[in-house]
Amino acid sequence: MNTSVRIAPGLVLKNPVLSASGTFAYGEEFSRLFDLGLLGGIVTKGLSLNPKEGNPLPRVYETPCGLINAIGLENIGADAFISGKLPELRSFGTPVIVNFFGSSEEDYALLASRLDVNGIAAIEMNVSCPNVKQGGLEFGRDPEVLFRLTGAVRARTGKPLIVKLTPMVSDIGAMAQAARAGGADAITCANTIPAMAIDEHTWRPVLGNVTGGLSGPAIKPVALKLVWEVSKKVDIPIIASGGACTWNDCVQFLLAGASAVEIGSASLRDPLCFTDIITGIEHYLESRGLDSVTDLIGKLETP
Amino acid sequence: MNTSVRIAPGLVLKNPVLSASGTFAYGEEFSRLFDLGLLGGIVTKGLSLNPKEGNPLPRVYETPCGLINAIGLENIGADAFISGKLPELRSFGTPVIVNFFGSSEEDYALLASRLDVNGIAAIEMNVSCPNVKQGGLEFGRDPEVLFRLTGAVRARTGKPLIVKLTPMVSDIGAMAQAARAGGADAITCANTIPAMAIDEHTWRPVLGNVTGGLSGPAIKPVALKLVWEVSKKVDIPIIASGGACTWNDCVQFLLAGASAVEIGSASLRDPLCFTDIITGIEHYLESRGLDSVTDLIGKLETP
Amino acid sequence: MNDVLAVVKGNRAVARDTFLMDLDCALEPSLPGQFLMVKVSSSCELFLRRPLAILGQGEGTLEILYKLKGEGTLELSRKKPGDVLWVLGPLGNCFSPPQNGESALFVAGGTGLPPVLALASRVGSGALVIGARSKGDIPLLDRMNSLKGVAVYPVTEDGSLGRRGMATDVLGELLAGAAGPCAVYACGPRGMLEKACELSGVAAARCEVSLEEYMACGFGVCSACTVKTSAGPRRVCSNGPVFDAATIAWGAR
Amino acid sequence: MNDVLAVVKGNRAVARDTFLMDLDCALEPSLPGQFLMVKVSSSCELFLRRPLAILGQGEGTLEILYKLKGEGTLELSRKKPGDVLWVLGPLGNCFSPPQNGESALFVAGGTGLPPVLALASRVGSGALVIGARSKGDIPLLDRMNSLKGVAVYPVTEDGSLGRRGMATDVLGELLAGAAGPCAVYACGPRGMLEKACELSGVAAARCEVSLEEYMACGFGVCSACTVKTSAGPRRVCSNGPVFDAATIAWGAR
């Protein structure tokens, strides 16, 4: 049985299950729980050029079947990652995909070139970040802006470039097309959905940052729809992200058109879920007599 | 204690709790369960010029803490409503707000004038519908289109006009501003979030219509954020819609800036929840020593 | 209809993946064919109530019979005596009893036994055909056999009990052999109902079917369950679940 | 650290809104101050695990003590003997025992008693100040009183047990009256910890605090719980929960 999937030239995952950015840190903690070599790929916490402190606490809040986070992209910065974390992380024999972000086009481009080092298998560009020059509107909310941003980054890296779309847009298909036109090799679809929580007793927002992003099972039906929509609009591989907790969820995302699936919030709740998910997919393929994961990708039968 | 809220010139609700469109039909069934006069307002199922059949079954599917529906706007049409349902419905002494939709600007405008009859207190325009002339993109996804549509409808009705926004847009504030500029008296924020469900055993979508809209507690954190965002952008009253199940949820929506809250999915699960919610809000006001619901509206304290 | 609190008295397996639940519950009187919307969990993770037919009703008691299908029925099967549940009901219409000397032919399969058995118990005469994959899937056989005046025909796909085949095979024979007018009452998989309708048509028998469709509200407000009939769109939950089979547009869905 | 299945042995109220739960569970050996992430429900409605300190650990057994705060602890309180739970642990660092002749001053309030009591039991000497609103809010008083070598000072806001006032009032007096060097170990509301830190600073005592912050993972991967310290940002779950109080940037949050 062949569980491998191809995401970009030179980027083949041994199975379609990845960690998600921001719920796996830089891998150290999980490596004490299970062999990271089992994963299809590792996606790191989002990195910026310089270390970033993040938002005031509280940064997370539980909601029905989900959670809102407003971590604020706290990270150690690209250099500290490359020197301090990458050497161990690449030793597991699993592709290391580095998530990154900036606050201007130049930031992104500079960071992309900084990340063009050995041991990084691909880079995943988080575009759910305020564009400081555009009055704070997120890069991922305007196809023009996204096209230019992707092009600027593409010009500075030889790595496979994955663009991670923001879900809350009027036309996700257009965003995916813009990313593809700008030179993306693959799309991650999608990120957390903007959300907030209010304490009716104190009349205050619960999160230190007021608003945050919703993730977990609550949003899976939305993510599934976005993946399906994107898969009809672009021919590059899609990595699904949003609420996947079980192998069943992953198979659904594959059928909708994803080539791989990131597991985020589920691994906060159940850090050992990765192995269950991977074996679950294997058993599913076996029980259906399928030779390859690719036999599932985009195979949804619509009327 | 004063629980009344003003939504538009001539539209005052005795309390801030309304039914939502599509989960209350035309009121008959609920009227057998409790006195509809208790409600702040009744929002009817969405009406079109002509009766509409709706989508193939299945039309609903349960998801974690929510449901996806793809009813397909089945309704009896405006004329049958006015002659067959309105006479009884208006007799409860609660404002009847008629939700409506079309597939072209002309449809909407014509329908608005048709609904300009006695007994209808206001009209709520659903813009989460495909614009047939614009290749099927929803009216509510482009500020220009929404502005024109609102203006066209405004010109044809003397009723308070409430525009019900679609949540999945890049900039909900801009949509609210477009609706206001077009002549909306109030905004309903928001509608179901596009979603889908896939059966991993049959490789088929679960819903007859393939995709549908997600509602229920799962989306409340998203709706809360949208309401808050809209309230910072427009000065007309906002009616919240999305996941409200309890009085606590309603108070949160009020704090975020809503003047009233629609209860949709929660009343499918618990048809008697309206009375609990209304008394819950009253008790809350009492326990906080507040004289009026308006003391809550928009009173969120952000850092 | 009302939303009433029910206390679980008993909840036990009575066939493969099939449970009989006894409830103490002050529901208004119901008729065979009517159903409940059962709130299986106070957690809103399982957001929707589940439609389940009323198998039996006594003074302040209710009986339901359910098959394990997914999360909701699994959650139900975990209930223990003393646990409480909200049930909304009685909902929907009911079967219309045999008229003008009709003999009653009851046909059930899948999750369709409860309303049919409720009716057969009330009518007290005729024949009851119960189809299943295998012997172990058939619940309440004793109860069926104890219905005086009702002949019971178990039919199994593997032949492990009664006839081997499908319930509608036996229905066809009973219709063919009937002396006078018949009324057919069926509940179960859609294919079975369509076949029952067809056979009844051929035999000029009246046929009522109780439909099962995904529901959200169960009391007519959401239009989740609308089916096409010759009289226009009808909501299974409030216009049905029982319909004159001849009016159903079987092809459309 | 590992994710292990625990079987509930006992779960009873031991003070107002406070429960003591006994578990059978093969957790790796832990140290005072370490905690668990408890999966309170298999339903994902309550999505996050809840951080709870390890009160006691024996051969294949665990003890936790928790206050009812919201949905998660309510769900925990409903568990009956025989129910099972997943617990991830042991997590975090631990208190460092008194060194160089330090006498130990233990201070607990709110939900902070478990780690402090675990440490006091291990150390076996010093003084334990337990603050609460009222007598009925203080659990395990017998157990505290039975700690040989540890003097127990209950403090209540309403004076219904021990001194009237705040735990830190007594801490201040104990520090003032101490003959030699002291080590202060505190867990409870942030205000109490900050005060304990301040008093320790004045008295030149070493002070360790165990912090409580909202957590998502509990093992260092999500950065939900990062606090500012003089040594830079630190994750309460994996760099803590125990910190040298003097390093905490109390003003920032």
Ligand SMILES: Cc1cc2nc3c(=O)[nH]c(=O)nc-3n(C[C@H](O)[C@H](O)[C@H](O)COP(=O)(O)OP(=O)(O)OC[C@H]3O[C@@H](n4cnc5c(N)ncnc54)[C@H](O)[C@@H]3O)c2cc1C
């Ligand atoms: C009027 C009516 C009466 C019924 N009476 C009985 C009965 O007495 N005994 C019995 O065992 N079953 C009965 N059913 C079928 C029963 O409702 C479903 O088997 C049950 O809802 C499945 O729930 P689940 O959570 O276990 O399955 P899941 O598949 O996990 O359910 C997911 C969702 O699909 C819906 N669903 C799944 N299957 C069906 C179905 N066949 N019909 C309607 N909705 C479905 C559920 O209600 C739920 O919303 C009846 C259905 C209807 C419409």
Ligand SMILES: Cc1cc2nc3c(=O)[nH]c(=O)nc-3n(C[C@H](O)[C@H](O)[C@H](O)COP(=O)(O)OP(=O)(O)OC[C@H]3O[C@@H](n4cnc5c(N)ncnc54)[C@H](O)[C@@H]3O)c2cc1C
């Ligand atoms: C390291 C650590 C050890 C703890 N040990 C204990 C203990 O031994 N006994 C005890 O009673 N309590 C302890 N607490 C506090 C306990 O975790 C919270 O009271 C509990 O999570 C509340 O959950 P809830 O669902 O009942 O409340 P809710 O308010 O409904 O919880 C909602 C969310 O907020 C989080 N939350 C709420 N209050 C706190 C808090 N004070 N700290 C962290 N997260 C919070 C919950 O984990 C949950 O994610 C500890 C906290 C930490 C960080």
Ligand SMILES: Cc1cc2nc3c(=O)[nH]c(=O)nc-3n(C[C@H](O)[C@H](O)[C@H](O)COP(=O)(O)O)c2cc1C
């Ligand atoms: C605590 C937390 C931190 C996150 N940090 C990042 C990040 O740094 N960069 C990024 O692109 N996405 C980040 N995400 C989004 C996740 O990678 C993922 O896309 C999202 O949570 C939806 O998937 P899930 O439901 O599986 O968690 C974060 C999510 C969470 C919950």
Ligand SMILES: Cc1cc2nc3c(=O)[nH]c(=O)nc-3n(C[C@H](O)[C@H](O)[C@H](O)COP(=O)(O)O)c2cc1C
């Ligand atoms: C079954 C169903 C039917 C609906 N029909 C309509 C409709 O006809 N017109 C409309 O504007 N919104 C419709 N909605 C959206 C609701 O009015 C409401 O905005 C949405 O469900 C979110 O709120 P909730 O979480 O309280 O249900 C429908 C929702 C459901 C669940």
Ligand code: FES
């Ligand atoms: S289930 Fe809502 S109308 Fe039938």
Ligand code: FES
């Ligand atoms: S709770 Fe996740 S890093 Fe501490």
